[in-house]
Amino acid sequence: MLPFTAAIEPLRLANRASGEQLYSWRLVGTAGEAATCSNGSRILVDHGLEADFQAGRDDVIIICGGTDVAREARRPVLNWLRRQARSGAAMGAVCTGAWVLAEAGLLDNRKATIHWENHDGFAEAFPDIDLFRTVFVQDGNRLTAAGGTSSIDLVLHLVASAHGDALAAEVADQMLHTVIRTDQDRQRLSIPTRIGVRHPRLAAVITRMEANLEEPISPAQLAADAGMSTRQLERLFRRYLNRSPKRYYMETRLARARNLLMQTELSIIEIALAAGFSSPSHFSKCYRAQYGSTPYRERGTGAPSAAKSERIPDPDAD
Template sequence: MSTLLRKATQVEKADVPRRFVFLLLDKFTMMSFAGALEPLRVANRASGVALYSWALAGEGGLEVRCSNGAAFKLDMGLDEIEREDVVLVCGGLDIQRSTTKNVLNWLRREARRGVVIGGICTGSYTMAKAGLLDGKKATIHWENQDSFLEEFENVKLTRSIFVMDGNRWSTAGGTSPIDLMLKVVATDHGENLANTVADQLIYSSIRTDQDTQRLSIPTRIGVRHPKLSQVIQMMENAIEDPMSPADLAEDVGMSTRQLERLFRRYLNRSPKRYYMELRLQKARNLLMQTDMSVINVALACGFASPSHFSKCYRSHYNTTPYRERGTQGMPSPGIGVRLSI
């Protein structure tokens, strides 16, 4: 690294590196974990100082596999850590299953000792299950938001890419942990170092906790039409109590026939069909991610009866809600690769 770069990122030598303990849950997401870890490594390299250290922890203390099947060797089990450490709970697929009693007890114990604890991707679910997010602002991957809201009413869930509410942090997964850790580096050692880390990662647009995680509706659907976007937003906000096409059309100042033509032209389906697909997608998320009864899932998605729900679900997904739930937790083939960090 050039002398000029070292001067630009010069920081005072830390007496003790700030340590991050990554709690790797079974089937955690590799991308989100790497997004949290790599900024720490690059900060050390860019500054020429050991500002941060880290350890990989997990139940059993031996190894854990991430969602793509790669195995990671662990540094420790659920051992007592220092109060100055930061715990980052790295979740991914089948988060309910990997949120074990031992993990919950460990998190509660460390929380009582005042340790900063954060959730990566679906790790926020595990924190909430441990009661660590009650009354706190938090976020989780958009795909898990519906089920999270149903289960944890005392958490102030947001759609931000990351949240730092006192000593409780959370991120939405994907690349959002990079933004969280750049914020940490900036707070600890200044914006210059954080910007240098971002440059090294070729991360050209640093986001803040004011940024939301999902693409805008026009970007998602590939159409820039203000009234169409407005109607879709209304649909997404009224899943449990669906609005009629006539009411949707009236609220955006057009006739029902005009609304039909708008959806046919840009989305090749009727408003009713599009709305049904939104509701069924939420239903599938709830079936796969919660223990809610099929009847309660149907009600949460605006279906008046389980029979109607089952009929619509079968028509769209070619299976019944009951069978869908039965396919949860099917083992995925492991990948014969072993990684150690």
């Protein structure tokens, strides 16, 4: 609900601040008269996919996705989006909606972003899309925002482009949005903020760990590259994070594996390799120790059924 409302409110406030009807919008749902948000709220929609509606070149279609988004990438939704795109309308997505645009083939060979929690699964499922970790991305008439309040930044970017920075700033001020982020700003908090520790060497080591999950770097090499001994690195992690570097690295790799397990249909072996495990049995043992269940058992109860299916073809394509 947050990225959904954060995409609409700047439009309302732009109309109010300008004294003109600069923007109008309508809500389209996949079924029925309302859409149910993940928090249980129900939002009335103006019409469904079956309505006789065709976007124009000046329109922007924005799809908002939530949890288990791959299951929502059904043929009627994909065909509707392709039909709107053929009119020349800009196609956008907020939060996990980028997954549905990708399934429809509307992000092929484009730059895009998606919520950081879905980044790894998206990258594995759609390797030809140039994926970024920024709050939003514009690539021609394709627009994607990562979720949460990033919708505000994307829409303010559109307002500024069409009507000037002053109006965008006034809208941001009304929303108490004190910093308008750009397409260069990263989604996640800095590592020092995330771990609650401001130690430059520790942050540098963790940054290297997160950038090398598929091919882990030894603690000795991490220490040497950071200009310290292995023992010093060990003491640093024990002091600030109450765990060894090896343990922290393992937990980070397993977190990536769990994301892939829940978001894709990659095999257990492929997931193990993507998380830096050469042996599926070792991966399963470590995973069970961390999460209390084996990857096989968890895949059986919680994996999306269509996360990496063959793309549904466009029936109207030549």
